[in-house]
Amino acid sequence: MTSLVLFSDLSFSAGCINNCFSDGLNVLRTLISSPELQKFVRVLWLGRNNSVVVGLQFGDEGKGKIVDYLSSSFDVVSKFNGGSNAGHTVVTEEKTFKFHLVPSGSLSTKHIVLGNGMALDPAILINEINSIRDYNRDLKIHVSQGAHVVTPMHKALDVIEENIRGSLKIGTTAQGIGPAYEDKYARTGIRIEELMSKEKMKQKLDVITAMKRELLSGTKYSSQKEINSMIDELYSEGNELKPYICNTSSKLYEFDREGLEILFEGSHGTLLDIDHGMYPYVTSSNTIAGAISQGAGFSFRRIKNVIGVVKAYTSKVGSGAFPTEIIGDKADLLRKEGNEFGTTTGRPRRVGWLDLKLLNYSIRLNDVDYLALTRVDTLGVFDSIRVVVNYDCENECNPPADPKDLDFQEFEGWGRLDSDAISGITRNGFNALPENLVNYIEFIEKSVRRKINIVSVGNKRNLTINRSPIMSN
Ligand code: IMP
Numbered sequence: 001m002t003s004l005v006l007f008s009d010l011s012f013s014a015g016c017i018n019n020c021f022s023d024g025l026n027v028l029r030t031l032i033s034s035p036e037l038q039k040f041v042r043v044l045w046l047g048r049n050n051s052v053v054v055g056l057q058f059g060d061e062g063k064g065k066i067v068d069y070l071s072s073s074f075d076v077v078s079k080f081n082g083g084s085n086a087g088h089t090v091v092t093e094e095k096t097f098k099f100h101l102v103p104s105g106s107l108s109t110k111h112i113v114l115g116n117g118m119a120l121d122p123a124i125l126i127n128e129i130n131s132i133r134d135y136n137r138d139l140k141i142h143v144s145q146g147a148h149v150v151t152p153m154h155k156a157l158d159v160i161e162e163n164i165r166g167s168l169k170i171g172t173t174a175q176g177i178g179p180a181y182e183d184k185y186a187r188t189g190i191r192i193e194e195l196m197s198k199e200k201m202k203q204k205l206d207v208i209t210a211m212k213r214e215l216l217s218g219t220k221y222s223s224q225k226e227i228n229s230m231i232d233e234l235y236s237e238g239n240e241l242k243p244y245i246c247n248t249s250s251k252l253y254e255f256d257r258e259g260l261e262i263l264f265e266g267s268h269g270t271l272l273d274i275d276h277g278m279y280p281y282v283t284s285s286n287t288i289a290g291a292i293s294q295g296a297g298f299s300f301r302r303i304k305n306v307i308g309v310v311k312a313y314t315s316k317v318g319s320g321a322f323p324t325e326i327i328g329d330k331a332d333l334l335r336k337e338g339n340e341f342g343t344t345t346g347r348p349r350r351v352g353w354l355d356l357k358l359l360n361y362s363i364r365l366n367d368v369d370y371l372a373l374t375r376v377d378t379l380g381v382f383d384s385i386r387v388v389v390n391y392d393c394e395n396e397c398n399p400p401a402d403p404k405d406l407d408f409q410e411f412e413g414w415g416r417l418d419s420d421a422i423s424g425i426t427r428n429g430f431n432a433l434p435e436n437l438v439n440y441i442e443f444i445e446k447s448v449r450r451k452i453n454i455v456s457v458g459n460k461r462n463l464t465i466n467r468s469p470i471m472s473n
């Protein structure tokens with residue numbers, strides 16, 4: 001009897017040990033597979049994965065899609081330049097979002113930061129914040145007190161200045177960005193923190209309107225009554241934005257110290273950089289990766305990965321040289337297939353072949369580590385595809401409009417990716433790409449000596465191949 005009790009006790013204890021052991025193992029397994037713990041260990045071991053995504057052409061390379069795709073691996077997504085002249089399209093399963101001011105990572109990250117280098121139109125910003133709220137309820141928003149304000153008056157000035165330029169017309173987006181940055185550098189610009197004071201705005205606007213009296217004559221902004229009502233409107237928008245306004249440079253510094261990882265999203269493209277782009281057909285801010293220091297107050301030395309986004313062909317809006325431009329029916333076909341119409345303005349974009357000479361220049365300026373190649377599906381519309389390798393050009397950021405000596409490589413097309421091809425790609429990734437497309441990708445990689453880590457084969461998030469995850473999440 002005693003031995004029986006002892007035996008059952010023993011087997012009970014053995015069972016208990018067994019259960020405890022397997023419970024412990026389960027806890028350990030859960031801990032190990034927890035993304036938070038994995039991230040903690042990775043940060044401890046390898047350091048922060050702070051990264052930046054920049055466009056390597058004339059904007060509209062597909063940065064929005066790539067940033068959205070990567071952003072769930074980051075705690076913070078920050079912008080550091082530009083304003084509502086930028087337009088990013090993000091396509092989720094349920095909805096297509098068109099963002100101008102908030103980062104394209106706003107749907108999946110925890111914090112968004114709009115840096116001091118931006119030019120912000122308060123009305124557009126409020127609209128965009130409202131549109132993402134339902135999607136990402138826990139998102140925390142931080143807007144720099146030092147970012148500059150774009151007012152409706154700046155938009156009117158943008159149009160007037162373009163008209164005066166005549167044959168030197170840039171083809172701006174008419175979003176008031178140039179005039180707002182003009183005021184910034186004239187040191188009369190209105191900063192976001194000043195939206196909370198009608199007196200301060202009036203003081204600034206007295207000076208701006210006096211300096212630009214001639215330009216404004218004939219517009220409604222030559223009337224003090226209109227300026228006063230604009231101040232009232234800006235004041236009420238300022239109060240709506242008040243909860244988000246802070247010193248974003250120190251915020252980013254704190255995030256970094258706490259171990260949160262930051263993804264910076266560049267606006268526009270490298271060739272639109274005010275200093276290093278094709279001046280004067282450029283935007284009014286610096287668009288290269290190094291502009292993070294100036295436009296976010298965050299040291300570029302704390303960035304680990306520079307990810308350059310390149311479209312499989314080239315597009316451009318506005319004036320200026322475009323050495324690889326395609327004209328005529330072929331251009332119409334590509335424009336239609338790629339829906340190449342401006343996100344901000346709706347203007348048809350000019351289109352052309354991939355230009356490796358300019359791509360190499362952009363890669364050098366940004367010191368790109370990895371490439372993301374977008375819109376290979378769109379290029380599938382052609383039977384044969386060109387890549388321009390070289391042409392004569394003395395100054396690398398001032399190429400001829402119509403070079404006579406284009407050295408190009410021709411590729412056989414890979415055809416439209418039908419639903420079978422797409423489902424093969426979503427299952428098997430890179431290995432399922434058509435051979436002609438792989439040849440195209442490998443040629444680019446060899447020519448620019450960089451790995452194409454991400455290949456985008458469509459607008460949606462799941463149509464993205466990540467060959468060897470840059471960001472392990
Ligand atoms: P702004 O930035 O509106 O002053 O326009 C200056 C030039 O940059 C024009 O040629 C615009 O079309 C171009 N641009 C500005 N932002 C973008 C962009 O996000 N994508 C493409 N082109 C842009």
Ligand code: MG
Nearest residue numbers: 060087088343
């Ligand atoms: Mg765009």
